[in-house]
Amino acid sequence: MVDLGSVEAIPPAETADVELYHPKSWLTKYVFCQDAKVIAIQYSVTALAIGFVALVLSWLMRLQLAFPGSFAFITPSSYYQFITMHGMIMVIYLLTALFLGGFGNYLIPLMLGARDMVFPYVNMLSYWIYLLAVLVLIATFFTPGGPTGAGWTLYPPQAILEGTPGQDWGIILMLISLILFIIGFTMGGLNYVVTVLQGRTRGMTLMRMPLTIWGIFTAAIMALLAFPALLVGAIMMLFDRLLGTSFFMPAIVQAGEHLKYGGGSPILFQHLFWFFGHPEVYIVALPAFGIVSDLISTHARKNIFGYRMMVWAILAIAILSFVVWGHHMYISGMNPPFGFFFATSTLIIAVPTAIKVYNWVLTLWRGDIHFTVPMLFALGFIVTFVNGGITGLFLGNVIVDVPLSATMFVVAHFHMVMGVAPILVVFGAIYHWYPKITGRMMNETLGRIHFWITFLGAYAIFFPMHYLGFMGAPRRYYEMGETAFMPASAMTLNIFITIAALIVGAVQLAFAFNLIWSLFKGREAGGNPWRATTLEWQTPQTPPGHGNWGKELPVVYRWAYDYSAPGADGGFLPQNQPPAAPASRAAA
Amino acid sequence: MSIMFVFLGVIGTIAAWWLSRQRLASKPWLEVGAIDDAGASSLPAAKIGLGVFLAVVGALFALFFSAYVMRMHMVETNLADWKAPPLPGLLWLNTGVLILSSGALQWARGAARHREMEALKAGLIAGGVLSLAFLAGQLLAWRNLVDAGYFLASNPANAFFYLITGVHGLHVLGGLAALGATLAKAWDGVAFDQMRLSVELCAIYWHFLLLVWLVFFGLLLLTDPIRSESGLIAAICRVF
Ligand code: HEM
Ligand SMILES: [Cu+2]
Numbered sequence: 146m147v148d149l150g151s152v153e154a155i156p157p158a159e160t161a162d163v164e165l166y167h168p169k170s171w172l173t174k175y176v177f178c179q180d181a182k183v184i185a186i187q188y189s190v191t192a193l194a195i196g197f198v199a200l201v202l203s204w205l206m207r208l209q210l211a212f213p214g215s216f217a218f219i220t221p222s223s224y225y226q227f228i229t230m231h232g233m234i235m236v237i238y239l240l241t242a243l244f245l246g247g248f249g250n251y252l253i254p255l256m257l258g259a260r261d262m263v264f265p266y267v268n269m270l271s272y273w274i275y276l277l278a279v280l281v282l283i284a285t286f287f288t289p290g291g292p293t294g295a296g297w298t299l300y301p302p303q304a305i306l307e308g309t310p311g312q313d314w315g316i317i318l319m320l321i322s323l324i325l326f327i328i329g330f331t332m333g334g335l336n337y338v339v340t341v342l343q344g345r346t347r348g349m350t351l352m353r354m355p356l357t358i359w360g361i362f363t364a365a366i367m368a369l370l371a372f373p374a375l376l377v378g379a380i381m382m383l384f385d386r387l388l389g390t391s392f393f394m395p396a397i398v399q400a401g402e403h404l405k406y407g408g409g410s411p412i413l414f415q416h417l418f419w420f421f422g423h424p425e426v427y428i429v430a431l432p433a434f435g436i437v438s439d440l441i442s443t444h445a446r447k448n449i450f451g452y453r454m455m456v457w458a459i460l461a462i463a464i465l466s467f468v469v470w471g472h473h474m475y476i477s478g479m480n481p482p483f484g485f486f487f488a489t490s491t492l493i494i495a496v497p498t499a500i501k502v503y504n505w506v507l508t509l510w511r512g513d514i515h516f517t518v519p520m521l522f523a524l525g526f527i528v529t530f531v532n533g534g535i536t537g538l539f540l541g542n543v544i545v546d547v548p549l550s551a552t553m554f555v556v557a558h559f560h561m562v563m564g565v566a567p568i569l570v571v572f573g574a575i576y577h578w579y580p581k582i583t584g585r586m587m588n589e590t591l592g593r594i595h596f597w598i599t600f601l602g603a604y605a606i607f608f609p610m611h612y613l614g615f616m617g618a619p620r621r622y623y624e625m626g627e628t629a630f631m632p633a634s635a636m637t638l639n640i641f642i643t644i645a646a647l648i649v650g651a652v653q654l655a656f657a658f659n660l661i662w663s664l665f666k667g668r669e670a671g672g673n674p675w676r677a678t679t680l681e682w683q684t685p686q687t688p689p690g691h692g693n694w695g696k697e698l699p700v701v702y703r704w705a706y707d708y709s710a711p712g713a714d715g716g717f718l719p720q721n722q723p724p725a726a727p728a729s730r731a732a733a
Numbered sequence: 734m735s736i737m738f739v740f741l742g743v744i745g746t747i748a749a750w751w752l753s754r755q756r757l758a759s760k761p762w763l764e765v766g767a768i769d770d771a772g773a774s775s776l777p778a779a780k781i782g783l784g785v786f787l788a789v790v791g792a793l794f795a796l797f798f799s800a801y802v803m804r805m806h807m808v809e810t811n812l813a814d815w816k817a818p819p820l821p822g823l824l825w826l827n828t829g830v831l832i833l834s835s836g837a838l839q840w841a842r843g844a845a846r847h848r849e850m851e852a853l854k855a856g857l858i859a860g861g862v863l864s865l866a867f868l869a870g871q872l873l874a875w876r877n878l879v880d881a882g883y884f885l886a887s888n889p890a891n892a893f894f895y896l897i898t899g900v901h902g903l904h905v906l907g908g909l910a911a912l913g914a915t916l917a918k919a920w921d922g923v924a925f926d927q928m929r930l931s932v933e934l935c936a937i938y939w940h941f942l943l944l945v946w947l948v949f950f951g952l953l954l955l956t957d958p959i960r961s962e963s964g965l966i967a968a969i970c971r972v973f
Contacts, residue, residue: 703765
C-alpha cells in the first residue's frame with residue numbers, strides 16, 4: 146500500500162461553530178429550516194406525495210385502456226390530461242426532485258463530512274419554490290378547462306391551440322409551474338455543486354468520494370446546464386400563449402379562419418425541449434447509477450470494481466448526453482446526415498453505460514452477497530436498466546425508430562429505462578438510508594413483499610407493451626376501436642396489464658404503510674446497521690444532529706470501498722479510520 | 734445550437750482544466766493515509782457560487798441566442814417571413830452607458846482593495862445610476878420601436894428582440910438589488926474585509942452582463958437589415 150503524508154493520524158479540524166446557522170424557534174427548526182437534512186425530508190415527502198397523484202393517474206389510464214368507455218369520467222380529453230400530468234409529474238416533480246433535492250440534500254453534506262450545504266438560506270428557498278411549483282401544478286386540476294392535455298412534451302402548436310384540453314389555464318399554469326421549478330432547482334443545484342467543490346472535509350479528495358456523490362454532483366451540473374433550455378422554451382411558449390407572439394406558432398388556419406399567429410417554428414421548440422429532455426434522462430439516471438454502486442458494494446461486502454472507470458464513465462455519459470437530443474426527433478423531418486449523427490452518438494453512449502453494468506456485475510462476482518431489501522432493489526435495477534437500455538439501442542437507429550416511434554414500444558422502452566429502473570433505486574435507497582434518517586429499520590418482510598410484487602409486476606406491465614408496440618398499437622390513444630391489425634387477444638393483454646398495474650399500485654400502499662409504521666415501531670437500527678464505510682454512517686448521533694458531526698469534523702484516510710479488508714474488524718474500514726500504526730503493519 | 738455549443742465548449746474547457754488537477758487517474762484504493770489538501774479552491778464559496786450561477790445564466794442566454802439564430806436560419810428554408818426590426822441608434826448610447834457602469838464597479842472594486850471608503854461609495858453609486866440609465870435607455874429604445882410600428886407580436890424577429898433585451902434587463906435589475914444591499918452595507922460601515930467580497934461579486938456580475946449584452950448587440954448588428962444586406966449570420970448558418 147502507498148501511504149500518503151504522515152502515517153500519524155492528523156488532528157481533526159475543529160471548525161468554528163459560529164458559521165453554522167442555528168434555528169431560533171419551532172418555525173425555523175421544522176418549517177423554514179435551513180438544515181439540509183430537514184430540507185431533504187421536505188423535498189422527499191413532497192415529491193412522493195405528488196408522485197402518488199401520478200400513480201393514481203396511471204391507474205385511471207390503464208382502466209380506460211383495458212375497459213374502454215366503462216368509466217364515464219374518463220373522456221378523451223381527460224385521458225390526455227391524465228397522460229400529460231402523469232408523465233410530467235413522474236419525470237420532473239417526482240424523480241428529479243427526489244434524487245437531487247431529496248437524496249442530494251441528505252447525502253451530500255453527510256457523505257462529504259460537511260456540516261451543511263454552503264448556502265443554507267438559498268437551499269431553504271429552493272424547497273419553498275419547489276413546493277410552490279407543485280401547488281401551481283396541482284391548481285391546474287381545479288382551473289376551468291382543467292390541466293393541459295398536450296402530452297408531457299408540450300409540443301406546439303397544439304399545446305396552446307383551441308381543441309387541446311387545458312388550453313385555457315392548464316397550459317399557462319403548467320408553464321409557470323415549470324419556470325418556478327427551474328428557478329427553485331437552480332438554487333438547490335448551486336448548493337449541491339458548490340458544496341461538493343468546497344465543502345469536502347479533510348482528506349476527502351474527489352477520488353475518495355462515494356459514487357453516489359459523483360452521480361449526484363454530475364447530474365446537478367447537467368441539470369444546471371440543461372434546464373435553461375426548458376426555461377427558454379417555456380418562456381417563449383408563454384409569450385406565444387399570452388402575448389400573441391409567434392416563436393413557435395406557424396401560420397394556422399383553424400375552422401376556415403386565419404389565426405393571429407404566423408412565422409414561428411414548432412421544430413424550434415422540439416430542439417429546445419429535447420436539448421433539455423435527453424440530458425434529463427441522465428439527470429435521473431446518474432444519481433441512480435451512483436446509489437446502486439454503493440448499495441451493491443455495501444451489501445455484497447466487496448469493493449466496487451473499477452472505481453476509476455466508474456467515475457470516468459459518469460463523466461463521459463454526462464458529456465455525450467448533450468449531443469444526442471436529436472434521437473427524439475427522427476420523425477420531425479430532419480436532414481438525413483443529422484439523423485446519422487444522432488444515431489451514432491446515441492449508440493456511443495452505450496459504451497460507458499455498458500462499462501458501468503459490467504463493473505456492477507464484477508463487483509457482485511464472488512462477493513458475499515446479502516439479499517437485503519436494498520440489495521434486491523439494486524439487483525432489480527441492473528436487470529431492468531439493461532433491459533430498457535437494449536430497446537434503447539433499437540430505437541437509437543433511425544430505421545428502427547421511424548416505424549416504432551409513437552407506438553407502445555416506446556412507452557415500454559422509456560418506462561423500463563427511466564421509469565421502473567430509477568424508481569427501483571429510489572426504493573432501494575430509502576430502505577438503505579431510512580435507518581440513518583430515522584434511527585429505525587424498515588420492516589423486512591413487508592420490504593420483500595414490496596420488492597417482489599413491484600419488480601415482477603413492472604415486468605408484467607411493461608413487457609407486453611413491447612409486443613403491443615410491434616403490432617402497431619399507437620401511444621397516447623384513448624381507445625383503439627376496430628382495427629384490422631389488432632387481434633382480439635390484444636385486448637386480453639390490455640386487461641392483463643391493467644390488473645398488474647393495479648396490483649403494483651396497491652403494493653405501494655404497503656410501502657407507504659411501512660414508512661410510517663417503522664417510524665414508530667421499527668427495530669432500533671444503531672448507528673451503522675449495514676456496516677458501511679461511508680461517512681454518513683459514522684456520525685456521533687443517529688439520526689445525525691444539527692451540524693452533523695458534533696465538535697470535530699471527521700478526517701478521511703481512505704476511499705469509500707474498503708470492504709472485506711484483510712484483518713479489518715468486522716470486514717470493513719470506515720473512511721475516517723486512520724491507518725494502522727506502522728509497527729503492527731510491519732509485523733503483518 | 735451552435736452558439737450553445739460554443740458556450741458549452743467554454744464551460745467544458747474550464748471543467749476539464751479543473752478536473753485535470755484532481756488526480757482523476759489516481760488509484761484511491763491504494764492510497765491510504767492522510768491527505769491534507771482535499772482539492773478545494775482557496776476562493777471563497779460565494780465567489781465560486783457566483784461562477785456557477787453565471788454558468789447557468791450564460792446557458793440561458795446562449796440558448797436564447799441559439800434559438801434566435803436557428804429561427805433566423807429558417808428564413809432560407811421554409812419560413813420566409815423573418816424581418817428584423819431596424820436597430821434603434823439609441824442602443825449605441827446604451828451600450829456605452831453599460832460599459833461605464835461596469836467600469837464604475839471595477840473602480841469600486843479597486844477602492845475596496847485599497848480601503849478607500851469614499852471612492853468605494855462613489856463607485857457603487859455611479860455604477861447603480863449608470864445601470865438605471867441603461868435600463869431607461871432600453872425602455873426608450875422599445876418605445877421608439879413601438880412608435881415606429883414594430884410591435885412585439887408582429888414578427889418573430891421583433892419578438893426575439895423584445896424578449897432577449899427584456900430578460901437581459903431583468904438580470905440587470907436583479908443585480909441592482911444586490912448592489913443596493915451592498916450599498917446599504919457600505920453605509921452601515923461594515924468592515925472592509927467583509928465589503929470587499931460583496932463589491933467584487935457585484936463587479937463580476939456586471940462585467941458578465943456587459944459581455945452578454947455585447948454578444949447580443951453584436952448579433953443584432955450582424956443581422957441588421959440596414960447594415961448587412963447579405964446577412965453575415967445567415968452565411969455562417971449556411972456553413973454549419
Ligand atoms: C405503475 C407504474 C406506471 C404505470 C402503470 C404507467 C402507465 C402509463 C401509461 C398507461 C401511459 C400512457 C401511455 C399512452 O397511452 O401513451 C404512461 C405514459 C407516461 N409515463 Fe407512465 N406509468 C407508470 C410509471 C411511470 C414512471 C415511474 C415514470 C417516470 C419516468 C413514467 C413516465 C411516463 C411518461 C413520461 C409518459 C408519457 C406521457 C406522454 O405521452 O406525454 N411512468 N404511463
Ligand atoms: Cu434521449
